[in-house]
Amino acid sequence: MTGARWLDDREQCAWRAYLAMNARLTARLHRRMQDDSGLSLADFEVLVCLTDQPDARVRIVELARFLQWEKSRLSHHLTRMQRRGLVDREGCPEDARGSFVVLTAAGRRAIERAAPRHVAAVRELFLDRITGEQLDTLREIAERVLPGLEVE
Amino acid sequence: MTGARWLDDREQCAWRAYLAMNARLTARLHRRMQDDSGLSLADFEVLVCLTDQPDARVRIVELARFLQWEKSRLSHHLTRMQRRGLVDREGCPEDARGSFVVLTAAGRRAIERAAPRHVAAVRELFLDRITGEQLDTLREIAERVLPGLEVE
DNA sequence: GGGTGGTAGATGAAATCTCAACCACTTGGA
DNA sequence: TCCAAGTGGTTGAGATTTCATCTACCACCC
Numbered sequence: 277m278t279g280a281r282w283l284d285d286r287e288q289c290a291w292r293a294y295l296a297m298n299a300r301l302t303a304r305l306h307r308r309m310q311d312d313s314g315l316s317l318a319d320f321e322v323l324v325c326l327t328d329q330p331d332a333r334v335r336i337v338e339l340a341r342f343l344q345w346e347k348s349r350l351s352h353h354l355t356r357m358q359r360r361g362l363v364d365r366e367g368c369p370e371d372a373r374g375s376f377v378v379l380t381a382a383g384r385r386a387i388e389r390a391a392p393r394h395v396a397a398v399r400e401l402f403l404d405r406i407t408g409e410q411l412d413t414l415r416e417i418a419e420r421v422l423p424g425l426e427v428e
Numbered sequence: 429m430t431g432a433r434w435l436d437d438r439e440q441c442a443w444r445a446y447l448a449m450n451a452r453l454t455a456r457l458h459r460r461m462q463d464d465s466g467l468s469l470a471d472f473e474v475l476v477c478l479t480d481q482p483d484a485r486v487r488i489v490e491l492a493r494f495l496q497w498e499k500s501r502l503s504h505h506l507t508r509m510q511r512r513g514l515v516d517r518e519g520c521p522e523d524a525r526g527s528f529v530v531l532t533a534a535g536r537r538a539i540e541r542a543a544p545r546h547v548a549a550v551r552e553l554f555l556d557r558i559t560g561e562q563l564d565t566l567r568e569i570a571e572r573v574l575p576g577l578e579v580e
Numbered sequence: 581g582g583g584t585g586g587t588a589g590a591t592g593a594a595a596t597c598t599c600a601a602c603c604a605c606t607t608g609g610a
Numbered sequence: 611t612c613c614a615a616g617t618g619g620t621t622g623a624g625a626t627t628t629c630a631t632c633t634a635c636c637a638c639c640c
Contacts (some may be wrong), residue, residue, distance in 0.1 A: 283547060287555055289565045293570035298450060300496060318596085335449040336517040337618060345579050349597055351620055356595080363477050373605045373618045395435060403439055411442045413500060413565040418445035471627085489588060501627055508625080512595055525588040525635045 301401060308397045313390035319357060320394065323379065323387040326363070332379035335368065339377060362386055451518040453553060460549045465542035471509060472546065475531065478515070484531035489518065491529060514538055 283291060306317045306339070325339055326332050340350045354377055357363045362383035370373035403411070435443060458469045467475070477491055478484050492502045506529055509515045514535035520526035555563070 281547075283555075285549075286560075287563065290567035290570075291550065291555070293567050293574070297570040297573050297577070298454075301573065302450075303496065304577055316596090340618095342453065345620065346598065348599075348621080352597075355620090368618090371606075371618080372601095375619070389638090395433075398435075398443065401576060402573055403435075404441070405576055406569050408438070410565055410569050410572075411439065413443050413562055414569060415442035417562050417566060418442075418449040418559050420562075421449050421453065421554055422445070424553060424557055425449070425456055443634070468626090487588090492588095499589065500591080500629080504626075504628095507590090511589080520588090523636075527589070 304401055305394070305397055309390060309394055312393050313386065315386060315390050319362065320352060320387070320390060322353065322357065322377075323362065323390075326377065326379040326383070326402060327387060332384070333366070333376045336365075336375050336377055357383075445453055456553055457546070457549055461546055464545050465538065467482060467538060470505060472539070472542060473519050474505065474509065474529075475514065475542075478529065478531040478535070479539060482483065484536070485518070485528045486525050488529055509535075 302317070309315055309317060309320060321343060322339070325334060325342060336347075336350065336354070340347045343350065345353075354363060354365065358365060358398055361380060364378045364380050366376045368376055406414075454469070461467055461469055474491070477494060482557060488499075488502065488506070492499045495502065497505075506515060506517065510517060513532055515541060516530045516532050518528045518530055520528055546567060558566075
């Protein structure tokens with residue numbers, strides 16, 4: 277046998293459509309965020325994680341786990357964000373190896389300016405174009421698929 | 429007003445689930461392709477476009493349009509793929525500014541080796557985990573959203 | 581013929597991401 | 611106590627992507 281069974285038309289068509297939507301949607305959202313807030317989507321994700329915390333601080337490990345980024349990527353990225361004044365690092369008393377990332381005032385201003393525009397873009401380009409049932413199905417799909425994707 | 433209306437729970441939940449699925453699924457597919465075929469997903473996309481052509485050649489412009497890549501990204505990427513022997517460039521007689529990319533024998537071998545494994549991974553990680561109706565809905569979503577994402 | 585504007589593609593520098601070490605510290609024994 | 615293995619985080623080099631610019635050519639108009 278030449279290997280696994282190929283995709284049939286229905287599968288192929290859906291899979292390609294999904295890939296295309298993904299690529300274009302991400303690209304558009306990224307460009308828009310960049311243009312009107314000066315942040316990348318990656319910056320934004322980091323800032324969102326920080327604002328999700330009650331005290332706007334997270335352990336770097338935890339952030340890496342949540343974002344599923346390689347730790348070196350995160351470290352480099354934080355260095356750049358720190359250079360731009362969006363976040364800061366602080367030592368961790370409980371574990372001298374560790375560090376916290378902290379949201380700065382400028383970081384908070386940046387995400388507070390960016391978030392509403394981003395939400396508007398997500399609505400305009402995506403949510404407003406599909407029905408509530410479709411949205412629910414999408415969530416169901418994601419919830420079914422996600423557990424199979426965890427790393428270890 | 430502080431800007432657009434925020435996402436409600438249902439929207440927020442679905443949107444985040446979708447983003448998470450995306451990120452993790454892409455990461456897993458990428459790693460698997462890299463590990464067992466030595467190609468990146470980007471390489472693969474380029475090779476797929478080439479094999480979709482009857483004569484395994486495409487104008488670079490057309491490839492850029494289809495992949496929606498910046499032309500400089502494509503140019504650099506093709507240079508690297510050419511260095512690895514996966515593709516070649518050829519001049520274009522009809523328009524002396526233009527070029528063709530051509531699939532080499534090694535490029536064909538590479539994609540023929542990679543494709544079945546990739547399909548298997550897509551099945552295992554995604555298609556096998558959702559129902560036919562869900563897949564159809566996903567296609568419908570993509571088809572609704574895509575037209576609003578075209579560039580100009 | 582000689583502009584002028586637009587298109588195809590390449591190029592170099594800067595930003596970002598990955599990969600493989602590395603260092604400092606913690607943890608869990610023997 | 612001391613050592614080996616593991617963890618949290620950084621670093622530098624190489625690969626990839628973006629951004630701005632450049633060259634060569636086409637198409638059209640004068």
